[in-house]
Amino acid sequence: MARRTRSSRAWHLVLSGVRREADTRALTLASGARGWGYDSDGQHSDSDSEPEFSSLSPSIPSAIPVTGESYCNCENQSEAPYCSSLHGLHRVKDCQCGEEDEYFDWVWDDLNKSTATQLTCDNRKVNFHMEYSCGTAAIRGNKELAEGQHFWEIKMTSPVYGTDMMVGIGTSDVNLDKYRHTFCSLLGKDEDSWGLSYTGLLHHKGDKTNFSSRFGQGSIIGVHLDTWHGTLTFFKNRKCIGVAATKLQNKKFYPMVCSTAAKSSMKVIRSCASCTSLQYLCCYRLRQLLPNYVDTLEVLPLPPGLKQVLHNKLGWVLSMNYGTSKPSSASSSGSDSDSSCGSDAEACRRKRCRRT
Numbered sequence: 001m002a003r004r005t006r007s008s009r010a011w012h013l014v015l016s017g018v019r020r021e022a023d024t025r026a027l028t029l030a031s032g033a034r035g036w037g038y039d040s041d042g043q044h045s046d047s048d049s050e051p052e053f054s055s056l057s058p059s060i061p062s063a064i065p066v067t068g069e070s071y072c073n074c075e076n077q078s079e080a081p082y083c084s085s086l087h088g089l090h091r092v093k094d095c096q097c098g099e100e101d102e103y104f105d106w107v108w109d110d111l112n113k114s115t116a117t118q119l120t121c122d123n124r125k126v127n128f129h130m131e132y133s134c135g136t137a138a139i140r141g142n143k144e145l146a147e148g149q150h151f152w153e154i155k156m157t158s159p160v161y162g163t164d165m166m167v168g169i170g171t172s173d174v175n176l177d178k179y180r181h182t183f184c185s186l187l188g189k190d191e192d193s194w195g196l197s198y199t200g201l202l203h204h205k206g207d208k209t210n211f212s213s214r215f216g217q218g219s220i221i222g223v224h225l226d227t228w229h230g231t232l233t234f235f236k237n238r239k240c241i242g243v244a245a246t247k248l249q250n251k252k253f254y255p256m257v258c259s260t261a262a263k264s265s266m267k268v269i270r271s272c273a274s275c276t277s278l279q280y281l282c283c284y285r286l287r288q289l290l291p292n293y294v295d296t297l298e299v300l301p302l303p304p305g306l307k308q309v310l311h312n313k314l315g316w317v318l319s320m321n322y323g324t325s326k327p328s329s330a331s332s333s334g335s336d337s338d339s340s341c342g343s344d345a346e347a348c349r350r351k352r353c354r355r356t
């Protein structure tokens with residue numbers, strides 16, 4: 001028994017050491033990863049790997065960035081350290097991410113962030129751990145998400161790797177700088193926040209569940225907070241992946257992101273808000289009836305002026321994708337299937353009918 005105890009403690013120390021070093025050495029490892037037999041998920045695929053270690057329950061953070069999950073190929077283009085309108089015009093031709101929005105309901109808050117963060121692109125892009133990482137950095141939006149409908153999209157503009165990189169929401173009680181010397185999944189560590197990890201795990205109250213497939217550089221993560229029905233819904237590459245939380249009425253949240261990875265970055269490419277009106281509900285229903293079009297407005301026989309008004313006010317609603325996608329081999333809660341999105345929409349309509 002004594003030998004087992006010493007062995008267990010030794011493995012605990014080894015795994016702890018790997019965890020501390022994973023974020024700081026990842027970029028060096030990534031540069032030589034092509035010849036090492038790593039697959040698209042960042043896991044070693046060499047047949048000579050030792051099988052006896054595969055059953056270990058503690059998971060070692062991936063030092064190799066996730067690849068193959070980009071919305072388009074624009075992440076391969078070199079991005080300037082600044083964001084000018086001229087630079088954006090040159091990127092529109094090759095980029096399908098839709099970064100042409102000029103109005104943003106909120107941007108990142110320069111006054112409520114960790115010390116290891118830096119803002120660029122008119123405070124829309126956040127850069128984490130500019131030289132090296134020694135913990136977890138986080139930031140929140142500069143506007144409280146009040147009553148109504150809120151939708152935003154976060155683009156992963158750097159390699160995605162390390163202990164965790166997350167997108168989610170939280171209240172003003174979340175201490176963004178609490179874990180600046182600890183590598184952890186900050187969002188969802190308490191009851192005041194929810195976070196979707198790049199590993200596909202959903203975190204809340206310190207618990208984690210399989211929710212989606214992994215996401216990496218170039219992925220676009222969408223978030224829809226419906227304060228009327230009290231739901232939080234996530235999208236990956238503009239496809240619904242599920243409802244993460246319910247019963248969120250009468251609570252005040254901020255959009256949040258966090259990262260442990262050195263030289264990582266995320267960018268807000270869309271942030272919209274609207275009241276829960278009859279106009280919104282009609283557009284939402286139209287999108288459900290015509291899910292197979294990139295933009296519902298393209299096929300509606302409406303006057304050009306009305307189309308422009310709807311595009312400016314509720315264009316995000318008419319472009320959200322609730323179409324059925326093929327489930328992955330994981331459990332139903334961890335697939336990219338939108339079945340939970342559809343069932344939640346039905347529940348929302350029933351709830352609205354009871355209220356009226």
